[in-house]
Amino acid sequence: MFDSRTTLAWSQDEHGVPAAVCKDCAVRQDSLCGTLGDQDLSALHKLGRRRHLHRGEAIAWAGEESRDCANILSGILKVSALTHDGREQIVGLLYPSDFVGQPFMGSFDFTVTALGDAEVCIFPRSDFERFLSTRNHLTQALLRRTFDTLSDARKRMLLLGRQSASERIADFLLQMLDRTGGCSASAGGPVTFDLPLSRGAIADVLGLTIETVSRQMTKLKIAGVIGLPGGRTVTIVKREELRHVANAA
Amino acid sequence: MFDSRTTLAWSQDEHGVPAAVCKDCAVRQDSLCGTLGDQDLSALHKLGRRRHLHRGEAIAWAGEESRDCANILSGILKVSALTHDGREQIVGLLYPSDFVGQPFMGSFDFTVTALGDAEVCIFPRSDFERFLSTRNHLTQALLRRTFDTLSDARKRMLLLGRQSASERIADFLLQMLDRTGGCSASAGGPVTFDLPLSRGAIADVLGLTIETVSRQMTKLKIAGVIGLPGGRTVTIVKREELRHVANAA
DNA sequence: CGACTGTTTGATATATATCAATAAGAGTGG
DNA sequence: CCACTCTTATTGATATATATCAAACAGTCG
Structure with missing residues (x-):
């Protein structure tokens, strides 16, 4: 496994910035x-390390003391x-540059699992809390992210409580389109x-069954709205x- | 209407604490x-004012610029x-001592309405943001509250996506029992x-119809589980x- | 008392779940 | 490269929970 701290030892520029790791980080600008x-x-970098997650591997378990916080580098994780x-109900999806974890909170009530292989930049929660405590602008940035996550969750509550299967599927496909960008001939x-989720995972996101x-997807296909x-x-x-x-x- | 700033003028103790208002505030200890x-x-007190809300009156509108933040003093508000x-889907309920609003966020995607008459302690968002900016511990406290709200929302996503009507009703009644404390002979x-919500509001919380x-309630009554x-x-x-x-x- | 709003109850419709089978890929090992 | 197993996806037949439509029934406030 690639250990970022090792890298730090032999490559940082005059400002003490870990060159080979954070500067090259694909999600640096979009992440916290x-x-x-x-x-x-540089200070934060010393607290964290990279970790590879295999498909199905979890980094947080419902009801257990939450030990870590992390930034997603690649892959998609589910919060369920x-x-x-x-x-099962998937209550959140985490994409590259998203933040996982709840600093200043003891327990976490959900399980976080990698849907496919993934990479995260992981920090011990207590270290991360100490880091946040002296940096109000960072706490603010995390607060803003959390408000966004809350709004997403609430929008999905409307979906789950009041929308039909076809509405849910259409909404989901549009969101996925926005996320992935996709590829267009003209x-x-x-x-x-490509959807990054299996039909089963989609069902767990939308509160439906696989069937x-x-x-609903084939219905949209027959109607000529989508192709499969x-x-x-x-x-x-x-x-x-x-x-x-x-x-x- | 009762104006807290007026009170400040004639009653504060040697520490500059607004005696008649914040010190006597029913939700002071539990609120932010x-x-x-x-x-x-004392500094925060100068930014805010009390406001009475009539049943059905809103203090935030979906899609509009969010102007204010507030602490709930009495009554119950819905976020929908x-x-x-x-x-309609009610995506959150706000009780006395709860905080409303999203500092550092421009728009708010939900409508906040008083379910019955209510009183709030309201702050202009920009003032409140400035206040937060120099007080990291308060930002942290708000972050913790927001994580709690997020967890609640996600638990309700499980309810909306995967639980039956009877499960939803039972869950709701237990939560209401916890909230109100209730009164027991032995x-x-x-x-x-007393439920603080109408049947219609309960339906909008649980993603069901009034009927x-x-x-489900009468079913529980017939089974002898509850009385109505x-x-x-x-x-x-x-x-x-x-x-x-x-x-x- | 009478209009009104909120609640209960009933009959029926319908969307989605469930149960079941087939089909299509994706690996795996011979 | 071809069986072989495994998982994932599609399709079909049926069941069922909940929505919808409709009416009767309280409370409540003028």
Whole structure:
């Protein structure tokens, strides 16, 4: 495994910035670290280390003391809740540059699992709390992120409580389109991209069953709104029509 | 209307603490203000004013620039989202001592409305932001509150996505029991309290219809788990049985 | 008392879950 | 490169929970 602290030993520039690691970090600008100056970045860097997560591996468990915080470098993680009889609801998705963890909070009520292979930049929670305590602007940045996450969660509450299966699927596809960007042959034309989630995971995000997800997708395919070339690939053919089906707020 | 600033003029103790207002404030200890010392409390007090809200009155509107932050003094407010065709989902309930608003965030995507008459201690957002900026411990306290709110929202996502109507109702009743405390004739015996929400509001919280809420309640009554003496009054007869029905995480 | 709002109850419709089978990929090892 | 297993996805038949439509029934406030 790649250990960032080792790298620090042999490569940092005159400001003490860990050159080979944070400066080259793909998510540096978009992550919480983006607000940090060189000095602080270097200090934070010393607290963290990179870690690879295999598909299905967890970094936080519902009900347990939360030991770490992390920035996502690559891959997608799910935040999920379970009923005691095993039904699952995915209550959040974490993408590269997203922050995981709850500084200043003892326990965390959800499980965080890598949906595919992933890489994270991980910090012991107590170290991270100490780091935050003397940097109000960073606490503020985290607060802003948390408000955003809360708004997302609440929007999905509307989805789960009040929208039909077709609305949920359309909404989900549009969100995925925004996320991935996708690839289009001609401007304004059909856009193709791969869903980063299995049908089962989509069902757990949308509060549906696998079968309903599948059926709604083929319904959209038959209607000519999307294409399903196979696997997890989707083509958005009529984006406006899809937006119309989504019908959201 | 009662203006707290007027009070400040004629009653504060030697530390500059607004005696008749903040010191006597019913929610002082439980609210965000609870973390403040006398100096800071006095400074914050100057920024805010009390405001009475009539039943149905809103203090924030979805999609609009959020002008204010506030502490709830009395009453219950709802945070709600609407689909464009008018279906409503209540995505949060605010009780006395709860904080409303999103400092450092321009817009707010939900509407906040008083369910009954209510009183709030309201601050212009920009003033409150300036106040927070120089007080890291307060920013931290707000961050902790926001994490709690997020956890609540996510737990309700599990409820909305994966639980049956009877589970939702049982869960809701237990939460209300915890909130209100209720009143019991004998320890461990039946507990009676008034629901602060109409059937319609309960339906909007739980993602159900009024009729389903009503039916599930009478089902619990017939089963002898609860009593419904009339109006919004509920008696919890078999708390363990109710917990069993709730079946939660 | 009568209009009104909120609640309960009933009959029926419908969306989605459930159960079940088939099909399509994706690895794995011979 | 071809079986072989495993997982994932699609499709079908049916069940069921909850929504919808509709009416009766309280409370409440003029």
